[in-house]
Amino acid sequence: MRDGEKDQCMSTDIQGHSSRPALLVIDMQNDFVRPGAPLQVAGVRSIIPKVSALLALFRKKGLPVFHVIRVHRASGVDVEITRREIFSKTPFAVEGTLGAEVIPELAPIPGEHVVKKTRMSAFFQTDLDLMLRTLGADTLFVAGIQTPNCVRTTVFDAMAYNYRVFLVRDAVAAKTDAIHDANVLDMQNIGIGIVECAEVPRMLP
Amino acid sequence: MRDGEKDQCMSTDIQGHSSRPALLVIDMQNDFVRPGAPLQVAGVRSIIPKVSALLALFRKKGLPVFHVIRVHRASGVDVEITRREIFSKTPFAVEGTLGAEVIPELAPIPGEHVVKKTRMSAFFQTDLDLMLRTLGADTLFVAGIQTPNCVRTTVFDAMAYNYRVFLVRDAVAAKTDAIHDANVLDMQNIGIGIVECAEVPRMLP
Numbered sequence: 001m002r003d004g005e006k007d008q009c010m011s012t013d014i015q016g017h018s019s020r021p022a023l024l025v026i027d028m029q030n031d032f033v034r035p036g037a038p039l040q041v042a043g044v045r046s047i048i049p050k051v052s053a054l055l056a057l058f059r060k061k062g063l064p065v066f067h068v069i070r071v072h073r074a075s076g077v078d079v080e081i082t083r084r085e086i087f088s089k090t091p092f093a094v095e096g097t098l099g100a101e102v103i104p105e106l107a108p109i110p111g112e113h114v115v116k117k118t119r120m121s122a123f124f125q126t127d128l129d130l131m132l133r134t135l136g137a138d139t140l141f142v143a144g145i146q147t148p149n150c151v152r153t154t155v156f157d158a159m160a161y162n163y164r165v166f167l168v169r170d171a172v173a174a175k176t177d178a179i180h181d182a183n184v185l186d187m188q189n190i191g192i193g194i195v196e197c198a199e200v201p202r203m204l205p
Numbered sequence: 206m207r208d209g210e211k212d213q214c215m216s217t218d219i220q221g222h223s224s225r226p227a228l229l230v231i232d233m234q235n236d237f238v239r240p241g242a243p244l245q246v247a248g249v250r251s252i253i254p255k256v257s258a259l260l261a262l263f264r265k266k267g268l269p270v271f272h273v274i275r276v277h278r279a280s281g282v283d284v285e286i287t288r289r290e291i292f293s294k295t296p297f298a299v300e301g302t303l304g305a306e307v308i309p310e311l312a313p314i315p316g317e318h319v320v321k322k323t324r325m326s327a328f329f330q331t332d333l334d335l336m337l338r339t340l341g342a343d344t345l346f347v348a349g350i351q352t353p354n355c356v357r358t359t360v361f362d363a364m365a366y367n368y369r370v371f372l373v374r375d376a377v378a379a380k381t382d383a384i385h386d387a388n389v390l391d392m393q394n395i396g397i398g399i400v401e402c403a404e405v406p407r408m409l410p
Contacts, residue, residue: 081367082396119365148391156358160324162286175394182387186353189380191287 019205022064022137023054024122026144026151026172028106029069031092031099033145038090041145043173043180048105050171050197051143055106061204064135065112067102068122068144068154071095078118121153129161139164141200143171147183155187166193168200224410227269227342228259229327231349231356231377233311234274236297236304238350243295246350248378248385253310255376255402256348260311262406269340270317272307273327273349273359276300283323326358334366344369346405348376352388360392371398373405 028051031037033044058065070093072079079087086092093100101107108114115128122128132140140163142155151172158165167187174180188194195203233256236242238249263270275298277283284292291297298305306312313319320333327333337345345368347360356377363370372392379385393399400408 080364080396081369082364120361121365124362124365149395153358153361156325157329159285159287160326160329164286179387179391182384183391186384186388190354191285 019139020135020137021058021139021141021204022066022132022135023058024066024068024140024142024144024154025051025055025102025106026068026122026142026154027070027146028067028103028144029093029099030101030103033103034099037099039092041173042175043177044145047143047145047171047173048103050168051106053197054141054143054168054171054200057201057204059109063204064132064137065108066115066122066128066131067106067108067112068115068117068126068128068150069093069100069102070118070150071100071116072118080119119153120150121157122150123154123157123161132163137163139166141166141168141195143168145173147172147174147180152183152187155192156190159190159192164193166195166200166203168197169194170197224344225340225342226263226344226346226409227271227337227340228263229271229273229345229347229349229359230256230260230307230311231273231327231347231359232275232351233272233308233349234298234304235306235308238308239304242304244297246378247380248382249350252348252350252376252378253308255373256311258402259346259348259373259376259405262409264314266409268409269337269342270313271320271327271333271336272311272313272317273320273322273331273333273355274298274305274307275323275355276305276321277323285324324358325355326362327355328359328362328366337368342368344371346371346373346400348373350378352377352379352385357388357392360397361395364395364397369398371400371405371408373402374399375402 031039032041072093074094076087115126117126140158155165184194236244237246277298279299281292320331322331345363360370389399
């Protein structure tokens with residue numbers, strides 16, 4: 001916060017713990033976001049400007065950005081068993097296809113990190129934790145889709161690894177508002193910081 | 206199912222995939238369950254008879270049982286950073302104390318496995334997956350507390366590891382019914398089987 005300016009949205013706790021932040025953008029890929037994509041998440045289009053603003057902010061400040069994406073082999077051998085049937089009918093996020101790429105509006109730029117995963121959590125059998133520790137990041141801001149699945153599992157794992165975690169509420173989306181809200185409440189209940197996009201600029205060093 | 210008996214509660218999918226089941230009982234420890242314990246989970250007492258019935262069933266059939274418990278060093282160094290403050294005021298699940306033990310009604314018997322964890326998921330930096338694979342288990346029935354935290358993270362990790370997972374709805378509990386129901390819905394939406402305790406006997410080999 002600058003010049004002792006008063007801000008009702010920020011607690012001292014939030015201020016005190018965002019010294020080495022990184023941004024995680026989860027699954028903002030064509031197959032889940034592009035209008036008309038068979039696996040498009042309802043409501044996801046509305047968060048694009050918010051995620052874009054977060055990206056611009058972290059870029060401007062030279063802070064680490066991680067684009068976490070789901071990528072599957074075309075054979076589907078690395079798909080969850082509960083999704084094998086849908087994948088066999090409608091393959092999604094297949095390696096090397098346009099569908100697996102981050103949407104053009106949010107595409108990674110040189111210097112940003114891309115983490116590929118085959119499961120929900122960005123930490124599950126990836127090198128994300130190792131990279132974050134190498135960079136010295138201690139605080140994570142999380143954006144993307146969807147609130148109950150890839151976003152939430154990533155948030156819970158991040159907490160398990162002792163990162164301080166802030167969910168950017170208006171930069172994540174779920175199939176319905178009810179699901180989104182119930183999940184935000186659960187995360188708040190375990191000590192995850194819930195913030196709006198507009199609050200983030202003053203939380204960064 | 207026996208003798209071609211018709212049962213509305215079971216799908217052929219459920220029947221076809223429970224050949225090597227194991228039971229996970231999560232966090233049914235004195236500090237979270239004992240009446241009057243400072244961290245007692247509201248509503249947890251009501252599930253004790255259900256979890257007890259599941260234990261009796263798995264014991265009778267000689268199927269593997271895992272008691273997953275949270276255990277912390279008295280120093281609190283292994284507690285999540287979001288819980289350090291509460292732990293310093295009210296230490297819970299401390300190694301070697303009665304509070305860390307499974308409640309007497311559900312106490313492990315010889316031949317059953319105890320997995321100690323310091324985080325929510327039973328799989329997080331434990332040998333649970335290794336033991337399950339060694340035993341050849343492919344299907345997990347999950348009971349215990351609480352639905353949004355230790356139960357759900359365990360269920361999601363189990364799915365990530367390709368286990369077939371059944372949440373025993375009336376043998377898990379949360380702080381409120383609304384939280385419980387919202388979490389059950391999220392798990393159902395990703396392909397977790399939601400069953401009642403009374404359905405389990407006929408799902409086992």
